[in-house]
Structures are given as C-alpha cells and as structure tokens.
Amino acid sequence: MSRDDTLAGKVALITGGAQGQGAAEGRLFTAAGATVVLADVADAEGKEMADEIGGRYLHLDVASEEEWDTVVADVMVTHGQLDVVVNNAGIFRSARLVQETIEQWEQVIAVNQTGVFLGMRAAARAMIEAGRGGSIINISSVAGLEGIFGSMAYSASKWAVRGMTKVAAKELGRYGIRVNSIHPGLIATPMTAAFPAIVDEEKRRRNEKATPLGRVGTPEDIANMALFLAGEESSYCTGQEFVVDGGIHS
Numbered sequence: 384m385s386r387d388d389t390l391a392g393k394v395a396l397i398t399g400g401a402q403g404q405g406a407a408e409g410r411l412f413t414a415a416g417a418t419v420v421l422a423d424v425a426d427a428e429g430k431e432m433a434d435e436i437g438g439r440y441l442h443l444d445v446a447s448e449e450e451w452d453t454v455v456a457d458v459m460v461t462h463g464q465l466d467v468v469v470n471n472a473g474i475f476r477s478a479r480l481v482q483e484t485i486e487q488w489e490q491v492i493a494v495n496q497t498g499v500f501l502g503m504r505a506a507a508r509a510m511i512e513a514g515r516g517g518s519i520i521n522i523s524s525v526a527g528l529e530g531i532f533g534s535m536a537y538s539a540s541k542w543a544v545r546g547m548t549k550v551a552a553k554e555l556g557r558y559g560i561r562v563n564s565i566h567p568g569l570i571a572t573p574m575t576a577a578f579p580a581i582v583d584e585e586k587r588r589r590n591e592k593a594t595p596l597g598r599v600g601t602p603e604d605i606a607n608m609a610l611f612l613a614g615e616e617s618s619y620c621t622g623q624e625f626v627v628d629g630g631i632h633s
C-alpha cells in the first residue's frame with residue numbers, strides 16, 4: 384500500500400467501515416495521513432477495524448436522523464473539523480419485481496437511499512459551518528447505471544444515489560464542497576461472498592471472461608478511487624459518476 388500525505392490534516396468519516404470497501408477506504412485514507420472515523424452498526428467488528436488502522440469507531444445506523452446528528456456533533460467536538468464523508472454503508476437484497484415485499488423494499492431504501500440523503504445533509508451542514516469546503520463521496524453501483532435483473536429495490540436506491548449526488552453537487556459547489564458518486568462493479572467483499580459469480584466456478588469464469596480486465600474487483604480498487612475523490616487531485620470534479628468495474632459496463 385502506498386503511503387503519502389494526500390489527506391494530511393484531514394478528518395474523514397466512513398460509513399459501513401467495519402468490513403469490505405469501507406474498511407479498505409479507512410486503511411488507505413489512514414495511510415494517506417487522514418484522521419479516520421469509521422461508523423457502522425456492526426460495533427464489535429467496527430471497533431476492531433478502527434483499532435487495526437489506528438482510527439476511531441462510532442456507532443451509526445445511517446437510516447437514523449438522530450444518530451447522524453450525534454455522530455457528526457461528536458466528530459466536530461472531538462476533531463474540530465470534517466473534511467471527507469464517504470457514504471459507503473449499504474445492503475443488498477435480491478428479489479424479482481413480482482416477489483418484492485414492501486418490508487424489504489423499505490429496508491433497502493432506508494439504508495441505501497435515505498441513509499445517503501441523511502449523510503449528505505449532516506455532512507454539508509457541518510462543512511458549511513466550518514467553512515473549509517469538503518468532499519462527499521457516495522457509493523452507488525453499476526446498478527445505478529443500468530437495470531440489474533432481480534434487484535428492484537437495490538437498483539432504485541443506487542439510481543437515487545446517482546441523482547442525489549448531482550443535486551447536492553449543484554447546491555454545494557458554492558461552499559467548496561464537492562460531491563461525486565462511485566459505481567463499483569462486482570467487488571469481492573462479505574456482501575458478495577455468496578454471489579453465484581463468486582462461488583460458482585463456471586459463473587465466475589464466465590464473468591471474468593465478460594470483464595475486459597479479466598478479474599473480480601477488490602475493495603482496494605474502490606478505495607483508490609475514493610482516495611482520488613477525497614483529495615485535491617480531483618479538485619475540479621463534482622457531480623460526476625466514477626465507474627470502477629474492470630470495464631464490463633463500457
């Protein structure tokens with residue numbers, strides 16, 4: 384892992400940071416000099432990950448307005464600033480349209496869509512008050528760029544993240560706050576550990592063949608893009624979609 388000072392002096396809050404992509408972002412941001420706060424509902428795993436990278440852990444259900452207020456207030460009191468927020472927490476539930484239940488639909492929308500709305504709002508309020516600008520990075524998906532079979536609620540939430548990112552970018556540019564979305568393809572994390580394209584040898588080979596870069600993505604592939612968007616190297620990018628999928632959706 385490269386070590387540099389891309390994020391020296393910055394404070395970054397990463398939701399869903401206990402494992403998978405959020406944990407990889409926490410590790411990379413720390414190596415790049417940031418003070419990292421991981422937030423999650425998986426408290427034991429989140430604390431362990433924060434200890435491992437030398438960061439802090441805070442409990443946060445991203446679907447809770449109250450918990451967002453508490454977490455951002457804690458960060459501002461403890462660190463005095465909030466420069467980067469990665470709205471990474473998400474859940475995947477598979478169901479075809481005709482089988483989708485309202486309970487599952489609402490659960491997915493609450494975490495993946497309302498969670499990102501609340502995260503952007505809480506971050507923007509704190510960043511505007513601090514007057515230091517900032518970078519908000521929303522984790523959408525390739526499911527936010529096209530229809531993915533059997534994922535009605537998930538796709539709806541990820542298309543929403545893509546749209547909300549663009550609205551926020553237009554509203555927050557005047558404060559020096561940039562807002563972008565990342566669209567991962569298939570990434571090997573606990574979320575996808577039981578996906579057929581990961582566990583079924585034949586489907587895995589077929590997927591690799593269909594991917595121009597010939598492999599499944601890693602959490603580090605996404606963390607590298609998040610680092611670019613968090614730091615000054617992306618200083619003129621806002622409201623944009625950054626696809627990290629090995630070229631499969633090109």
Ligand code: NAD
Nearest residue numbers: 399401403404424444445472473524567569570572573574
């Ligand atoms: P993951 O399941 O490995 O990790 C997600 C983390 O989010 C977990 O630590 C979980 O505890 C946390 N979380 C879940 N609900 C939460 C809540 N209400 N509040 C706070 N934290 C919560 O998943 P991942 O693969 O690392 O996914 C990270 C993001 O990337 C998600 O938004 C996901 O939808 C998106 N994504 C993943 C893939 C992929 O192939 N893995 C592809 C495209 C997009």
